[in-house]
Amino acid sequence: MTTPAYKRVLLKLSGEALMGDDAYGINRATIERMVADVAEISKLGVELAIVIGGGNIFRGVAPGAQGMDRATADYMGMLATVMNSLALADAMRQAGLTARVMSAIGIEQVVEPYVRPKALQYLEEGKIVVFAAGTGNPFFTTDTAAALRGSEIGAQIVLKATKVDGVYTADPKKDPAATRYQSISFDEAIAKHLQVMDATAFALCRDQKLPIKVFSIVKPGALKSVVMGDDEGTLVHV
Ligand SMILES: Nc1ncnc2c1ncn2[C@@H]1O[C@H](COP(=O)(O)OP(=O)(O)O)[C@@H](O)[C@H]1O
Numbered sequence: 001m002t003t004p005a006y007k008r009v010l011l012k013l014s015g016e017a018l019m020g021d022d023a024y025g026i027n028r029a030t031i032e033r034m035v036a037d038v039a040e041i042s043k044l045g046v047e048l049a050i051v052i053g054g055g056n057i058f059r060g061v062a063p064g065a066q067g068m069d070r071a072t073a074d075y076m077g078m079l080a081t082v083m084n085s086l087a088l089a090d091a092m093r094q095a096g097l098t099a100r101v102m103s104a105i106g107i108e109q110v111v112e113p114y115v116r117p118k119a120l121q122y123l124e125e126g127k128i129v130v131f132a133a134g135t136g137n138p139f140f141t142t143d144t145a146a147a148l149r150g151s152e153i154g155a156q157i158v159l160k161a162t163k164v165d166g167v168y169t170a171d172p173k174k175d176p177a178a179t180r181y182q183s184i185s186f187d188e189a190i191a192k193h194l195q196v197m198d199a200t201a202f203a204l205c206r207d208q209k210l211p212i213k214v215f216s217i218v219k220p221g222a223l224k225s226v227v228m229g230d231d232e233g234t235l236v237h238v
């Protein structure tokens with residue numbers, strides 16, 4: 001009854017979700033709640049790696065980046081994910097969890113670089129690995145970083161924790177008549193241009209046969225239900 005459905009998962013936390021009800025930045029209560037959710041599944045023995053976004057601090061395509069060189073703006077976005085990763089890892093430490101941050105861009109005085117075998121070792125030791133700086137490349141997103149790292153570490157699923165509670169027929173924020181899918185194939189999600197994740201991330205997961213679960217970051221207990229294999233959010237499958 002208490003056996004999780006997965007042994008190793010990649011959790012993608014949206015940067016914007018960290019804001020809570022604030023206009024930008026990191027909301028303390030929100031990050032603490034997320035960490036409590038993470039602690040709950042870590043205690044179940046699930047090996048957990050996390051990719052966190054940076055949209056709460058900086059987004060390469062945001063109005064604030066207008067007129068900027070896109071690659072430069074994207075590097076700023078990646079640095080924003082490093083800040084979020086440090087905040088998250090520190091909050092985990094305070095909650096008694098052991099976390100390690102690994103960055104896709106060289107910033108050694110601040111965090112260790114991403115080295116795949118090292119990440120695998122940490123996971124086997126039960127440490128929570130936070131992958132910072134996205135893919136390390138401009139023109140990508142942290143959703144794609146989640147698909148990439150998820151594939152690299154052999155995660156059984158990518159758990160995308162977001163502001164919406166699943167994949168809808170249209171953007172639920174813009175179309176109140178949109179309905180939620182219980183499950184949807186990658187091909188259909190791509191063909192229908194469902195924007196909940198970018199097409200690069202969808203395509204990579206599809207090719208690697210790595211399913212994605214999209215679920216609410218605000219709903220209490222949702223992460224645990226997902227990990228237990230309950231019917232929660234939307235499953236995107238091959
Ligand atoms: N078909 C869709 N189903 C669900 N959400 C969608 C869809 N199309 C667009 N969205 C939007 O995708 C976003 C996904 O959330 P999230 O990944 O947290 O945002 P971001 O990564 O941009 O911070 C939501 O804001 C939601 O309104």
Ligand SMILES: O=c1ccn([C@@H]2O[C@H](COP(=O)(O)OP(=O)(O)O)[C@@H](O)[C@H]2O)c(=O)[nH]1
Nearest residue numbers: 015053054055060074077134135140141142
């Ligand atoms: O591999 C990556 C990941 C992120 N980013 C930049 O970092 C920003 C923050 O990431 P994202 O928008 O994915 O964060 P989230 O939507 O989860 O808050 C992006 O807008 C990009 O500018 C990037 O250039 N390459």
